[in-house]
Amino acid sequence: MADPQDSEMVDAGGVDDDLRSQVDIFREEELNLKYPNRPRNHSKTLPFHDLYLTLFNPLNENKKNSTGPVVARRKLGPHGGPSSNPHEIRQSIIERFISRWRKEVGDDIYPAFRLIIPEKDRERAMYGLKEKTIGKLLIRVMKINKDSEDGYNLLNWKQPGQSAICRTAGDFAGRCHEVIAKRPIRIEVGDMTIGEVNDLLDRLAAAQKEDAQTLIFTEIYTRMNADEIMWLIRIILRQMKVGATEKTFFNIWHPDADSLFNVSSNLRRVCWELYDPVIRLDGDDRTITLMQCFQPQLAQFQMHSFQKMVDRMKPVEDDPVFWIEEKLDGERMQLHMIGDDSIPGGKRFGFWSRKAKDYTSIYGNGFMDSNSALTRHLQHAFDDGVENIVLDGEMITWDPEQDAMVPFGTLKTAAIEQQKNEFSKGIRPFYKVFDLLYLNGQAITNYTLRDRRRALQQAVKDVHRRLEIHTYKEARSAAEIEPLLRQVVAEASEGLVLKNPRSPYRLNERNDDWMKIKPEYMAEFGENLDCVIIGGYYGSGKRGGGLSSYMCGLRVDENQIRQGADPMKFYSFFKVGGGFTAVDYAAIRHTTDGKWKKWDIKHPPSEYIELAGGHLQYERPDEWILPSDSVVVEVKAASVAATDQFKMGFTLRFPRFKKLRNDRQWDNALSILDFINLKDQVEKEAKEKQFKVEDHRKKRLRATRKRPITVAGNEAVLDTPYVGRAINVFEGLTFYVMTGSQKPEKKSKAEIESMIKSHGGKLVQNNLRPETICLGDQRTVHVASSIKRGTRDIVRPSWLFDNIKQTETDEDKPTLILPVEPRHMFFTTEDSKWHIESAVDEYGDSFARNITVNEMREIFDSMPTKYEHGFSASDFRIELGDHAHELGELPGWLFEDLLIYADPQLASGAARSTQKDSSFRINQACNTARFAGARMASDLREGITHVLIGADQSWIKTLRQTISRFKRLPRIVTIEWVEQSWQEKTLLDEERFAPT
Template sequence: MADDSDMPDADAVDEQHRQYPNRPKNVHKTLPFHDLFITLFNLLDENRKKPGRPAIARRKQGPHGRTNPSPHEVRRSIIEKFIGRWRKEVGNDFYPALRLILPDKDRDRAMYGLKEKAIGKLLVRVLKIDKNSEDGFNLLNWKLPGQKATAAMAGDFAGRCFDVISKRPMRTTVGDMSIAEVNEELDKLSFMSKDEDQLPVFQNFYQRMNAEEMMWLIRIILRQMKVGATEKTFLDIWHPDAETLFNVSSSLRRVCWELYDTRIRLDGENSAISLMQCFQPQLAAFQMHSFDKIASRMKPTEDDDAFWVEEKLDGERMQLHMVEGDSIPGGFRFNFWSRKAKDYTYLYGDSFKSEESALTRHIKNAFDPGVRNIILDGEMITWDMDVDHIVPFGTLKTAALSEQKNLFSDDSGQRPVYRVFDCLYLNDQPLTSFTLRDRRKALERSITSIPRRLEIHTYTEAHTAAEIEPLLRQVVAEASEGLVIKSPRSMYRLNERNDDWIKVKPEYMTEYGEALDCVIIGGYYGSGHRGGTLSSFLCGLRVDQIQIKKGALPMKCYSFFKVGGGFSKDDYKEIWHHTEGKWHKWDPKKPPNEFIELGGHAENRQYERPDVWIRADQSVVVSVKAASVSVSDEFRMNETLRFPRFTKLRLDKDWKSALSISEFVELKNSAELEKKQKETEFRIDESRRKKARTKKKPLVVAGSEVLKTAYGGPETKIFEGLAFFILTESLRPEKKSKAELEQMAKANGAQIVQRESTTDNLIIIADRPLLKVTSLQKHGKHNIVRPIWLFDCIRQAEADFGRPNLLLPYEPNRHMYFLKPDDQFQTEGNVDQYSDSYVRDVTADDHGLDFGALSSFMFRSVTIYLDKAPIHGSDQMLQQRSAEPALDLARNAVRFGGGKVTDDLNDTTITHVIVGQDRSRLKTIRETISRRTRLPRIVTRNWIDQSWREKTLLDEERFLPT
């Protein structure tokens, strides 16, 4: 049978044939659409909902001692079976299926422009139901709890659609649409903007699909799959190099059409970023609790301990590509892509001569005459020329559209400004493998800032952790997002979030006291697991008697902020218990102005409109803490709290004792005065920071530096008699440079060489497809081993008391970067059917447990000290057991949640001290920690238990030991 995949027009076919001359062709029709959810989506979703188990519980004694597979193994097995079936029954072109499996990564299909409300209106017409009926209301108000809808459907739009369609299906069995036909209809839908054009497409889907198929189709349109497997998993199973190619191209089409044969590997040239190909940018890791730890993660060397501190911008991540061409109007062509690979060239301009561009027509003089092509990485922000200050991200597109129409380029109003912080490609040369310091040199030589158009983002060079806090205080004072700390010695890592870049957001402010007590005046229904219930609240400030106009009621409030973080299930229940029956649906035509005033223009104050509202005298008071106060016209106060977080319910207060407008103004003035005094105390010595460093440093390829810091790990003779040729740094289980790996191998008995040879004792180490690595692969005379083998060998040798000649046998999936065909059978004999070694101890890493992907990963910034009661007695085994087993459970919860546990109370990274039933050491603990700059919080173990249960860090004040 012929391939029934989408049939583009003749010009598109010619272009695809030119770009992909070896494109795979399917020999049979694509699978039915219902096979996607029956054999893939539903199975993955069921596996996602099963509770995971620690990897240590799955340790085996031998090849036949295997217990049930882990959720990770089940997930991979489901995907492998589906892909294997596709190859067998359809062919090697997986693109039609993959773009439906990963719709949020499909850059070849235009955005539909359809949100839940618009789809709901279309379905009301397709199903021919009254919009005011129960089902019509449920579709158009999907976040609100339906009259008879189940709690599971509330807040889940696709689930709500299933609930409505299943009552009146056109089909009770699965439909007959193929995957190719669904793609064809979705392509049509992506080019339609009018309801009348979209309606026939939805009618076709409804006639040919059952309710469950429609539910998954709607999730695809909304790009909200959430099946429990990431694109990394799907891409890795499709082809070993698929993720690498996707990172540099952001194209599922290219991944499927170039990498359809797993025997053909990606060469070095195609693994680098290229002009006019959107790549997946490097991301910053989340903040670690200690500034000292952040500084240490910058990997300082003996002669270079610098790290860079940049302001974290409140904008949209944007990459700029510029290429020279004689046939191009203006001589150069531009492309702009966002972090999610959305093309914004239409908005910011495709050439210098583009008269309707919001940016490119203003930046011709920004580029050095020697620049032929370039790729820049930066942030597109909104700048208000009237106040000469950055404004919030939400105004960016409006400002850009306005600037497109501003033909006279007057210096007023709001405009987009491109802040550049990296240069990744220059004059046909990719720069991602060079250090940030050298990429910065290339940037500064290639670009000249055009004020308030295109600017090079500034940074402060720091050398100690103490220099971070004053800079953070400064950006908080300026209502900024926070900081990004970067290592100038790091290379650029596509689509990675690692410790080379660490973002630091401000701690909750204390200038206003521990918390602000404000009254709840509105509520918003949530989605997902909070669907159908109020998940966040609008809080206001009480209008003072002096501000009340004639005729106004005394409980009138001005909207101030929204808060949704920090609440537990019990908090929600308590708030609902005290307010049930007192909420009113917000009517935009008749707003309750006598009780509440929202933000916005005087004639239409409807900004941040709640779903429901409540009178202040019938409501409750909540305490919140926040990072800062910032200007905002979204709220009636014209100010709002940044990063507000609920701390506790103040049932001891009523609305009359909640914070009033005048009290807040007085508090703010006092806080600003105190902040200025602290900034003076912590001002950085500019002359010391800017001390000239006259010694010029040559270009350094990241990973090739020579370390002067001594290796501090285990030292064995495990590698004695072996020669190591190490080509790249290590990516896992931990990031180490090439020089650090060489030190580690040498300290454990290895000889280090810098070229390959034909000797039997040579081991080649690599973790990335550099040019030399690719060349050795093509040569095919040497196996190439991943650095993780070094770590495993050293760990095992240390466990076996450092006995020599106990090298671990190679494991094909874990250890081998490249394996000669002749050695394939031999290495496969080193592992069982589940790819687990017979001789190496099992760890969590073996089963791919990604705690960062768990919803319970809330302890990543937490380091705890457990204060256990002393055990009396001489029995050694008894001494090793806890007097309170509950504390051991708390220890495990923190570890599984990404946190750290220390047994040393003098550890300066401790954030929380957990006490048990014995409180006799409380006084000693408080004395020990009292002299620290940042005091750890002392709480009971219930703080860990309830935070884990609620999947959010709860406020510590409710768990203080008595």
């Protein structure tokens, strides 16, 4: 609610002033009753422009300064001061604003927080405005022709602007600023206060008709300059991204603010109950309460190693157990039930989503609610002793006919159908409970998960396919994870969640007590494998009625044939169901139509297909096909794993279809011997790589560096031999010592040269050879001259000391060269910076070197007390994945991490008249790829992953000559690759779209 002293209002919705006044009075009285001790401001709220001038803009600037290299960030701030830590600057900016608010306005900061963190304000209704709608309103207000350049840019804000000065593609608010700045009503800042802006936004949220919205945007346009309007649009869209999270603002406002928000999800309550930092929350106020939405615990992101995930859950010797649950494709939902004699049935319910959206009106407020989609079926779901309860779970959609879960996008439809007809046999909402947090007047979040589950099983009874307790499997080793992951992947589930049964429930946290696993295809196993389809499995859902996944096998070898095996006999190897498009399924059906046979358990085709398990027939298919009648498919996978479920004794982990091999027949597909040889080769290479990680890194750095590392020294004669354990750690390396060392040991040039020779290194007295490593630690004339030329890196001798020390410490390990780190560099060329910085993490901790206690202390001291990232694209992607069920299908990361270069003539629109259609398609393909996460390169350079080709392929020869010099060759594909991948919602194999 806006400050009552900010009473200036303009009627933009056609609402009667007397009626508006009565509503405001009633609302004010209601709030006074609910918050009798709420703070009152002594003055008007600050001007709106102060919000972005003193808070948003400085935070944004600080965010930009904090995204540079780690070493640079530690040393330099906006003003170059040594103490300019980004975290401290962020803290200072927010503290200054809050301090000024308390002094000039008062203790009620709610009006400001509604605009600072609008995504946490649950009181104001959604505006129902997306970017395109706002663009249309601005076009109407500014009287711009929608077909003009600016009109086009507003409506097509994700595309590059039509003019060279338009550089805001993808940033709608920035695009609005560009257009408004050309035709502003106000150039200076406006006169609206924060309170007035809140009133205006309340009216905008209530305005449903375009005419009323237009009047409000007219007021915005006339009373604000371009900068203010840009930030107001960010507030409306709830896309602030100022480089500070709500936790930062909460913690600076009051030490208990974040805790109260976690248990209440109520921004108004946080601001009105915790306005005095001296007054702290009682213990009871820090826990969840009935009928008050809380912020649920979240699952941590997947790590690369299952074993590492299990270790992070801190198993103990007498209790190594962890739990494995299926990750459900639904909407996170909390259920509250409280005794209430005023409603039929005596129990009142409340339902809230993870984002604190109230769903009680849909799922029901009581057992007798005639408009309920769920609660009227729950009269027998709770033990008689349960008076009140809070449950955490997932609301999914269930199809009774298929007796299977349905993708989340149908949940609202299912709920509405159940509201209309409780006896409907169609899809319906189904609540899967996995935690109990409050029972009979007591919060039990501090109890272990194991204890909470025992209480849950006593308090809640399953109501078939309406409300059920989610099952879990106890496990004791990481090896037990993969079979379950394979199972849920085969069933088209999202993945798994690992849980620590010894853990409490932590509100609004992601930690190692809950970790989610989703299958990812991070690396292929050797080469892609060409295997024959020998069996098929029926699908369900949209794939129902046909074969949706296939069994592939390996052909027997000459040795088995000589022993009497049929030449057409195959051993079962793996099942594959991912990566197929509708066209792929159709092609397989067309080729194999009429050739499939039902699998007969009593008379299996053992002469052609041999399964594991003998008479148990593990992984037996629903149908089988003669290998000579079948097709060869090319697949890729994450790795190979041992198994007893397939005759080969091995199977592919997470196999994915790549393409049909119409050029291959069954008799020249992969055989058992071929696979064994390939497996041995891959394992051998992996083992070599394991023992030569550092050496590989060193060679890679030297091979990819345009200008080699150099080391500096003087011409002192070597008189003193090095006394120490001689290890040939520097064998094969050539050094040019330019100076002695100062830190961490003071040694002369002669002493350093002696060390190098005694450890197998070679010495020269110039840096003419590119492979020479130059060493130096003092700015002598010779060193300064080399730095001025800027062509050679200069390494400190401390790198030598670290190598020798590590080798002497790890005597039982192979002798390996450590990668050069930023701390080792006296001077670094631009070409080498990225490679050198990749040797340490973001805090400067070495990936390969054993660091000292003092170094560890320095690293800890340099870390911010609470390091927060304003925005992370990878985190945002994961957040989107968590909310895919709320937002609908989100293929927005389909081309993530790809760098694409397009035909320059077509992509620039400079196509010949005969290529206009191709020009439009390639531009559309570029925009699609950009929208789905790809970066577009403006020139052909190293690092490009894909090159898009249009209809004109005359420049391919020149293109291939150019890219042949690249270290990593990009894939050349036609624009159909982007179009069909987008259409199929999966990344298709590039070889299918290579230009002819």
